Amino acid sequence: MGVDIVTVSRDTKFVHLAWQQDEKELANVKYSMASDVKGDQARLFGVYDDGIGLALRGTFLINPEGRLMNAEVNFLNVGRNIDELMRKFKANLYVAKKPNEVCPSKWKDEGDKTLVNPGAKMVGKVHEALKG
Amino acid sequence: MPDTATASLRVGQQVPDFELETYEPTKGDFGKFSLAEQKKNKRWTILFFYPADFTFV
DSSP states (O other), rough: OEEEEEESSOOOOOHHHHHHHHHHGGOOSSSSEOHHHHHHHHHHHEEEEETEEEEEEEEEEOOOBBBBEEEEOOOTTTTHHHHHHHHHHHHHHHHHHHEEEEOOTTTOOOSOOOOOOGGGGGOHHHHHHHOO | OHHHHHHSSTTSSSSSOOOOEEEETTTTTEEEEHHHHHHHOOOOOEEEESSOOOOOO
């Protein structure tokens, strides 16, 4: 789908290697594991917690032009849901392809109802547009 | 305490080019991630921050 997933923590690449080889849950991972030792990238994306000196669980979608299109940050103790991440990625791909459409909250995949050319006529009429 | 959120990137903004050293599990070798390369190759990127290796969720 033209996307690369990169995990980022303050661990070195050596620790990433050791963790991936040790933890059986990670046996089949395909993504790159990046090292942000000084926390500079975590700071840039606003997920560096100065109190604990670690990054929060932040997920960021960057388009092929280098623009930040989506951001989600969870606190340390709640994991992220890959289905919701993929939904948001697919929605971004879709509207990048079809700039005159927008994906409503219930949109899940190509073929689901979108709103086409939202404008003056649709103000206050989203319900009708979604049913139509 | 500094408010990290105010100085950081917002959705819709351009991300400055950056590079990070990586471990590549598919190759069993070290590598590099470069946002400039991603742009050149017209690839989307999902950055997935987490506190530390050997944690749980």
